[in-house]
Amino acid sequence: MSEFLARLFDFLEAIAPSITAVLAVWLGWWLGRRSYIRQLSVEHVQRKFGAFREIKSVLDLFPQDLTRDQLLEKMNSDAAFRNRVSERLVRLFGLRNELVPYLEAELVTLIDSKLRPLYYIEGGTFTFKDGECGNLVDFAQKMIGTLRSLEKNLTEKYESYLR
Numbered sequence: 001m002s003e004f005l006a007r008l009f010d011f012l013e014a015i016a017p018s019i020t021a022v023l024a025v026w027l028g029w030w031l032g033r034r035s036y037i038r039q040l041s042v043e044h045v046q047r048k049f050g051a052f053r054e055i056k057s058v059l060d061l062f063p064q065d066l067t068r069d070q071l072l073e074k075m076n077s078d079a080a081f082r083n084r085v086s087e088r089l090v091r092l093f094g095l096r097n098e099l100v101p102y103l104e105a106e107l108v109t110l111i112d113s114k115l116r117p118l119y120y121i122e123g124g125t126f127t128f129k130d131g132e133c134g135n136l137v138d139f140a141q142k143m144i145g146t147l148r149s150l151e152k153n154l155t156e157k158y159e160s161y162l163r
Helices: 002-059 068-077 079-089 091-098 105-118 133-162
Strands: 119-122 125-128
Touching: 002 091, 002 133, 068 079, 068 133, 079 091, 079 125, 079 133, 091 105, 105 119, 105 133
Parallel strands: none
Antiparallel strands: 119 125
């Protein structure tokens, strides 16, 4: 038995440099792969932040300090404001198509289900439907609330990748 152990240790001693080299290569590959995946994840979150900023810049036109009723009254009484807001929100349709890989599904759903019905869409033009101010205000407030929660989630996700 002792001769067997002696030969086993001699064999292990002979192949130890090769095993060490293989383990070093594998560990280097594993660490490099892990770093690459983390970098891709961080870049994806950064692109999501870019898409988020684009959407948020469109909705920054809405006064944040007004209640729903005050905003609705302003939309109904100020035609110039209503036209600026409705024309500005048309940008969301383009952003939705451009940034769809980086937009959260909630945003895409809101644009498709709540904003699209508020416009006549013909031949590449978007015309705001009369009498839809209440729905437009509801859409904007829902979108702003969704953006706030998404901002928090994206920030947490980004910080977790940086740890």
